Amino acid sequence: MATETRPEQGQAPVFTSFKEMMEYGKQNGYKMDWLQPRETFGSRLDSDEAAGGLLLQDIDHGPFAQVPDWSDNMTGRPRGALTRPNAPRVGNYSVRTKGDIWLKNAAQLYEEAVQRQWSSAVDVPWDEMEELPEDIERAECQLATFLTEVEFVAGDVPGKWISETTPDYYEPRMFLMSQIMDEARHMDVFRKRAFANGGGLMSQTTNVALSGGAIDSARDFTEMSARLHISGEGLVLSIFRMGERMSYNDAEKAIYRLAASDESRHVAFGVMHLQYLAQTDPERKEEIHSYLDEIEMGLVAGTGGQNPAARGTPSNAALAILLGGGSDAQSIHEGNQIALAVRQRQVKEYVQRVRVAGLGDRFENGRANAALAAYVSA
Amino acid sequence: MVQQQSGAQTDVDGNPVPELPDLSWMDKTLGWGVKARIEPFGGGLTINALNVGVYAEVPEHIPYRNRLPRGAYPAPGAGTIGGYYLQDKYEQWSDHAGLLYEEAISRRWATATDIPWNTAHGLPDDVEVALCQVATELSQQGSVESEVVSGWLQNLSPGYHEVKLYLSTVVYEAARLFEGYRKRAMLNGGGMMLESPGLMNRAVLETYAGWSQTVLGLWAIRGALQHEILRYLAVYGPSEADRELALRLIPDRVRTSAYAVSHIKFAISKKPEISQAFHAWLSGVEVAQARDLRDPVLVEALAVIFGGGVKHMDQGMQIVQRMLHDFVETYLDRCKQAGLPRERMLTPPFQAILDGSAFQQPA
Ligand SMILES: [Fe+2]
Numbered sequence: 085m086a087t088e089t090r091p092e093q094g095q096a097p098v099f100t101s102f103k104e105m106m107e108y109g110k111q112n113g114y115k116m117d118w119l120q121p122r123e124t125f126g127s128r129l130d131s132d133e134a135a136g137g138l139l140l141q142d143i144d145h146g147p148f149a150q151v152p153d154w155s156d157n158m159t160g161r162p163r164g165a166l167t168r169p170n171a172p173r174v175g176n177y178s179v180r181t182k183g184d185i186w187l188k189n190a191a192q193l194y195e196e197a198v199q200r201q202w203s204s205a206v207d208v209p210w211d212e213m214e215e216l217p218e219d220i221e222r223a224e225c226q227l228a229t230f231l232t233e234v235e236f237v238a239g240d241v242p243g244k245w246i247s248e249t250t251p252d253y254y255e256p257r258m259f260l261m262s263q264i265m266d267e268a269r270h271m272d273v274f275r276k277r278a279f280a281n282g283g284g285l286m287s288q289t290t291n292v293a294l295s296g297g298a299i300d301s302a303r304d305f306t307e308m309s310a311r312l313h314i315s316g317e318g319l320v321l322s323i324f325r326m327g328e329r330m331s332y333n334d335a336e337k338a339i340y341r342l343a344a345s346d347e348s349r350h351v352a353f354g355v356m357h358l359q360y361l362a363q364t365d366p367e368r369k370e371e372i373h374s375y376l377d378e379i380e381m382g383l384v385a386g387t388g389g390q391n392p393a394a395r396g397t398p399s400n401a402a403l404a405i406l407l408g409g410g411s412d413a414q415s416i417h418e419g420n421q422i423a424l425a426v427r428q429r430q431v432k433e434y435v436q437r438v439r440v441a442g443l444g445d446r447f448e449n450g451r452a453n454a455a456l457a458a459y460v461s462a
Numbered sequence: 463m464v465q466q467q468s469g470a471q472t473d474v475d476g477n478p479v480p481e482l483p484d485l486s487w488m489d490k491t492l493g494w495g496v497k498a499r500i501e502p503f504g505g506g507l508t509i510n511a512l513n514v515g516v517y518a519e520v521p522e523h524i525p526y527r528n529r530l531p532r533g534a535y536p537a538p539g540a541g542t543i544g545g546y547y548l549q550d551k552y553e554q555w556s557d558h559a560g561l562l563y564e565e566a567i568s569r570r571w572a573t574a575t576d577i578p579w580n581t582a583h584g585l586p587d588d589v590e591v592a593l594c595q596v597a598t599e600l601s602q603q604g605s606v607e608s609e610v611v612s613g614w615l616q617n618l619s620p621g622y623h624e625v626k627l628y629l630s631t632v633v634y635e636a637a638r639l640f641e642g643y644r645k646r647a648m649l650n651g652g653g654m655m656l657e658s659p660g661l662m663n664r665a666v667l668e669t670y671a672g673w674s675q676t677v678l679g680l681w682a683i684r685g686a687l688q689h690e691i692l693r694y695l696a697v698y699g700p701s702e703a704d705r706e707l708a709l710r711l712i713p714d715r716v717r718t719s720a721y722a723v724s725h726i727k728f729a730i731s732k733k734p735e736i737s738q739a740f741h742a743w744l745s746g747v748e749v750a751q752a753r754d755l756r757d758p759v760l761v762e763a764l765a766v767i768f769g770g771g772v773k774h775m776d777q778g779m780q781i782v783q784r785m786l787h788d789f790v791e792t793y794l795d796r797c798k799q800a801g802l803p804r805e806r807m808l809t810p811p812f813q814a815i816l817d818g819s820a821f822q823q824p825a
């Protein structure tokens with residue numbers, strides 16, 4: 085586009101106010117009504133490279149920083165923008181009460197996600213993989229098939245909620261958009277793992293569909309978030325953190341490490357949202373506890389399908405093979421012992437997250453599922 | 463470790479531990495022994511490289527509505543989740559989706575650190591306010607685009623995962639368009655100005671006709687306008703930061719166009735009769751876009767920026783007219799590449815933009 089040039093500019097008047105500029109424009113046939121500074125005009129932001137540059141969490145002030153408790157934004161305008169009375173009402177947002185989706189640090193989590201983007205194509209040392217024993221490779225591929233299937237629950241479902249949320253709450257929306265990106269990479273990296281080392285895709289997991297259904301079907305954002313961010317992704321995060329123990333090469337280690345770093349943000353979002361809700365809308369605590377009752381049933385009974393460590397599933401057997409180092413009875417037995425430690429870790433981390441969210445009273449007052457105690461005290 | 467409650471035969475819940483778990487899944491694969499090739503010259507392992515052997519076929523129809531990964535061994539009784547009703551390839555596919563996904567991933571940058579923000583202080587007041595007005599419009603467009611695309615994800619079949627992967631990058635890039643221009647607007651306190659007139663927002667949000675129609679509205683029409691605004695801002699932006707921000711966002715927009723063109727072309731190749739519906743749809747969206755442009759706010763603000771101030775608005779308006787002419791040409795070009803030649807079908811308001819009569823210089 086080297087051809088674009090400005091026309092010649094002749095002598096021009098000097099203005100001392102917006103009013104003069106507007107008048108000048110009007111005299112020349114323009115409408116100009118829009119040329120009026122907002123109340124914050126002139127308050128300057130400095131971008132400090134050393135402090136991470138110009139960050140989303142630092143930019144809003146004045147009317148732009150005011151997050152309404154209830155949003156009447158029906159036109160999809162950016163928060164703080166001036167309204168047009170004739171704009172069509174396209175924003176039929178179901179999430180327009182702040183407590184329903186808000187958390188304190190969504191913008192920070194978004195910026196962190198931006199800084200920590202990675203590529204499954206080049207950031208995993210695929211060329212360092214060597215041929216594995218057949219049973220180990222099949223177990224790897226079964227786990228990869230499970231994970232590539234389950235990962236995009238966490239992309240499609242947040243996607244639906246983004247479009248349901250008023251842009252007045254843009255920070256949590258932005259975080260969820262970064263999550264969609266992350267989950268695409270997870271879906272992609274586990275599919276790649278299945279094909280990277282002479283294997284292929286294995287079996288779909290029957291109850292993944294069912295569990296996905298529970299997250300998909302949630303009609304309240306917080307319920308969805310508790311099921312997805314706290315429960316589903318929490319379980320997966322605990323497993324990724326054990327990645328060292330089930331990896332057979334640096335490529336697999338890299339996959340689990342990179343995915344765990346994303347997953348920990350997603351879980352943090354859920355925990356921080358629940359914490360905000362518990363603090364600002366304590367009347368909803370009972371309702372949230374009832375979601376947790378269901379979540380805990382899944383946690384101890386191994387139902388719910390989001391958990392690769394749940395008993396009786398191909399992915400659990402695959403985990404045992406990977407952790408034990410083979411598919412003979414002795415290895416699987418050893419692997420199962422380690423898998424038990426994985427489940428124990430999942431439960432402990434779940435309890436910790438619920439405590440941080442401010443709903444830990446359930447572990448003191450007898451409401452929490454009794455079977456959790458066996459794991460926690462073990 | 464959890465203590466075994468009664469010897470080695472039960473686990474923590476008291477359930478008996480079988481000697482060996484069910485390992486019948488070990489034989490459940492539709493194709494074993496596949497090794498995807500790593501790209502030479504540093505491209506790594508790409509998503510398209512996985513489409514080998516029995517996994518190479520991308521079927522015309524996905525007969526299930528759950529998250530079965532394409533090519534995995536289907537579990538009996540997996541059932542339906544809901545959503546995922548776009549099960550036909552022609553409704554979403556593009557041969558370039560996998561490539562566009564990897565391309566998007568490889569271009570990592572952040573508005574926080576990759577824009578020389580400190581070069582955009584101290585501009586003339588009128589130029590600054592005009593920039594904030596344009597930033598408000600672009601930011602809102604990013605916001606609407608993220609709503610539209612993320613809302614459609616639940617309808618698009620996971621069987622065409624390349625498309626879903628690519629669209630995930632689009633959502634992320636729409637977020638970047640939103641926050642990049644919000645940051646720009648807030649940089650000197652100007653902030654968000656007047657919201658968008660909204661008719662194009664409505665056109666792309668209320669596209670119940672189908673995903674392909676959404677694609678046309680979003681990326682053949684609005685995307686062409688965004689592309690031209692950014693292209694002109696990359697030249698006439700009043701600061702290095704303004705030019706750099708626009709320049710960096712252009713490749714994101716170009717990829718959406720590449721997806722749109724190749725997807726529409728593919729859809730027409732499978733269902734030639736569909737082009738009639740596409741043309742009819744485009745006519746309606748052209749009118750919405752032209753009505754939005756008839757509102758003077760965006761064009762006047764651009765004229766102030768391009769002219770270098772209110773005092774040179776006439777000259778700026780000449781540049782805006784050139785930009786709008788380029789917009790319709792870019793749009794026509796996209797339609798033509800997609801197999802929807804529209805030169806002879808252009809609606810009068812778009813024809814007027816093309817021949818320059820839509821925005822006559824004020825007397
Ligand atoms: Fe994930």
Ligand SMILES: [Fe+2]
Binds near residue numbers: 238267347350
């Ligand atoms: Fe996640």
